[in-house]
Amino acid sequence: MISRPPMRLAEIAEYVNAKWHGEGESLITGLATLRHANSTQISFLANPRYQKDLAQTQAAAVLVTADFAQVLGDRALVVSHPYLAFAKLSQLFDWREPLVPGIAGTATVAETAQVHPEAQICAGAVIAEGVQIAAAVYVGPNTVIGRNCTLGEHTRLEAGVVLYPQVHLGARVLVHSGAILGADGFGFAQEQQQWVKICQLGGVRVDDDVEIGAGTTIDRGALDDTWVQKGVKLDNQIQVAHNVVIGEHSAIAGGTAIAGSTQIGRHCTIAGMSGITGHLTLADHTHITAMTLVSKSIETSGGIFSSGTGVEPHAQWKRNVVRFRQLDELAKRVRRLEQLLETDSQKGLKT
Numbered sequence: 001m002i003s004r005p006p007m008r009l010a011e012i013a014e015y016v017n018a019k020w021h022g023e024g025e026s027l028i029t030g031l032a033t034l035r036h037a038n039s040t041q042i043s044f045l046a047n048p049r050y051q052k053d054l055a056q057t058q059a060a061a062v063l064v065t066a067d068f069a070q071v072l073g074d075r076a077l078v079v080s081h082p083y084l085a086f087a088k089l090s091q092l093f094d095w096r097e098p099l100v101p102g103i104a105g106t107a108t109v110a111e112t113a114q115v116h117p118e119a120q121i122c123a124g125a126v127i128a129e130g131v132q133i134a135a136a137v138y139v140g141p142n143t144v145i146g147r148n149c150t151l152g153e154h155t156r157l158e159a160g161v162v163l164y165p166q167v168h169l170g171a172r173v174l175v176h177s178g179a180i181l182g183a184d185g186f187g188f189a190q191e192q193q194q195w196v197k198i199c200q201l202g203g204v205r206v207d208d209d210v211e212i213g214a215g216t217t218i219d220r221g222a223l224d225d226t227w228v229q230k231g232v233k234l235d236n237q238i239q240v241a242h243n244v245v246i247g248e249h250s251a252i253a254g255g256t257a258i259a260g261s262t263q264i265g266r267h268c269t270i271a272g273m274s275g276i277t278g279h280l281t282l283a284d285h286t287h288i289t290a291m292t293l294v295s296k297s298i299e300t301s302g303g304i305f306s307s308g309t310g311v312e313p314h315a316q317w318k319r320n321v322v323r324f325r326q327l328d329e330l331a332k333r334v335r336r337l338e339q340l341l342e343t344d345s346q347k348g349l350k351t
Contacts, residue, residue: 012028042063064079124141143163152171200220201221229245231249289304
């Protein structure tokens with residue numbers, strides 16, 4: 001891990017706009033959990049289940065709400081949202097090395113590519129014809145950038161990223177290792193029981209401030225671009241099929257698969273291992289819980305949706321599976337009983 005120079009506690013408190021009464025000259029070297037922090041580290045309490053660790057923590061200071069300040073005394077850094085303050089502080093101690101502008105001797109850069117002199121191109125990178133790379137861009141080792149791609153300022157591609165031709169990234173985009181953007185979407189037509197490939201003629205568009213996790217794949221559009229809008233956060237190993245649109249500031253957890261031409265609204269959250277079938281629309285502020293199958297459009301904003309069953313003892317699960325298979329027959333039996341009762345009731349009225 002890269003070594004960062006220590007920061008004064010007073011500087012940190014000011015950075016997150018915290019209220020505090022402690023010793024401002026203490027030097028802080030990093031962040032840690034309540035249980036493992038030492039006297040040169042800062043911790044935080046965002047989940048009440050960990051409040052039991054407050055009394056024993058060795059942290060120099062702790063980010064807390066006013067409700068927990070008394071437990072810590074002059075070690076309390078009082079903020080409205082401790083988790084948000086922690087997120088901002090984490091950026092001060094990031095492990096990534098500072099940018100070193102220049103092109104490594106083993107990188108391959110096409111003659112028509114335009115690389116800003118303040119960008120860093122690492123060893124083994126391959127940059128094809130017509131690529132445009134803006135200032136303060138980082139292209140990691142063995143990354144491949146195809147023809148006519150564009151990378152906005154302060155965008156970062158970690159080692160081993162692949163951009164197929166016609167992938168356009170905005171500013172401050174972070175793409176983690178192993179991600180592949182712009183591979184062909186899954187498009188085929190049938191002719192006499194054989195498959196005829198549909199060439200994918202669109203590209204991929206990624207707007208500003210997007211993060212794309214390791215091993216995630218985003219396919220190019222068939223005609224229009226696949227589009228990941230501003231501020232979207234994608235976890236590792238997500239499949240985004242061709243012509244999908246993901247709305248601004250949505251967040252999607254690992255293992256999710258999104259079929260073609262799905263349109264996801266703004267500020268949506270989709271938990272891990274979920275699946276979304278194709279040509280659907282999800283309204284703004286839709287929230288999908290883990291391992292949910294979304295098989296129809298969601299048109300009302302702000303809902304929370306789930307499918308499937310949670311974990312249970314195996315013997316109970318087997319019994320429930322059997323009962324599930326019997327539901328159709330049970331429903332028919334109930335309907336027949338209702339009809340019999342209705343008939344008996346009508347007979348009673350006549351007599």
